[in-house]
């Protein structure tokens with residue numbers, strides 16, 4: 418009798434432990450209304466916030482100053498697939514924990530790299546809508562760790578930028594496709610391929626010619642090895658932009674001003690592997706959205722169509738065009754905008770209360786980056 422009473426207490430305890438413990442930065446997608454309400458009671462609800470304004474001083478500037486020295490990771494710090502954000506966190510321009518607000522990202526990418534404000538808003542809120550926590554206003558630059566606790570139950574997401582298929586996608590320069598392995602950590606084999614190509618066509622640097630060939634090779638590799646390869650919108654857009662980000666933002670502003678167009682490969686490894694900027698890194702002296710000549714060059718260097726490998730057979734070397742493809746650059750921005758709004762609705766089909774309010778604010782924030790070109794979609798009004 419005593420034994421069965423003890424057993425019952427034990428079973429209750431095990432049951433309690435099996436309830437998924439959410440961290441304040443975990444996504445709430447897929448949770449029931451009751452689960453969202455319970456979560457809201459357990460955290461400080463901050464909700465969606467206005468976007469911080471553009472920074473005023475956009476001059477060439479020292480970024481690695483005495484307050485922004487590189488520090489190694491501590492247990493539990495989150496880093497993920499984005500070398501740009503990882504380095505900002507390891508230099509203290511973003512919280513070193515890697516648990517950040519979208520407003521902090523918008524300001525940090527301007528301060529650290531002189532990224533144009535609207536581009537920063539577009540990328541940040543796209544990612545935050547699908548990977549962030551709208552009640553606490555927090556996002557993990559990585560994902561789950563041993564500190565993160567249990568994953569929320571399916572179909573909820575594990576949270577953070579590591580989450581495959583929302584923002585993070587296939588054919589990355591230095592990260593494996595999720596189907597083939599670790600989609601967020603630095604991959605030495607892939608980096609060596611990039612080095613080989615840069616030595617062959619970039620004169621030993623990662624320049625536009627090297628970016629064009631690495632981009633092409635990574636797509637060919639995914640077509641040949643990943644039966645789930647997805648190169649449709651939004652990945653079709655982000656994959657090209659990310660291939661030129663290192664040239665646009667990681668070349669020291671003083672070298673750029675002197676005409677340098679290629680990124681030193683040791684500097685590149687520092688950013689990509691160690692989240693580390695060079696000792697006295699200066700940001701570029703002009704703002705950029707990375708949608709200039711390098712991007713055109715990389716896109717035009719080979720024939721690309723948005724599409725995927727799976728068809729109906731889900732086999733490799735079976736790349737088919739995305740039937741929903743829209744052609745022009747303006748349409749691409751609107752397609753990207755529409756895609757992320759639709760993904761948000763798929764994750765949060767029927768939000769209530771504070772969650773609905775926060776989603777509306779963050780959707781409005783996201784639209785600011787697209788308003789010059791596209792009609793606003795208001796799914797929750």
Ligand code: HEM
Nearest residue numbers: 498499501526540541544585586589590591592659662666
């Ligand atoms: C503004 C907010 C930003 C967000 C939310 C963001 C997020 C991401 C994510 C989720 C990825 C993974 C995509 C993938 O390869 O599957 C990524 C990749 C990348 N990001 Fe960012 N990023 C941001 C800004 C930046 C900035 C400012 C830079 C450069 C200074 C940058 C450089 C890169 C590069 C080079 C990659 C490609 C890595 C690779 O393919 O190996 N990002 N970013």
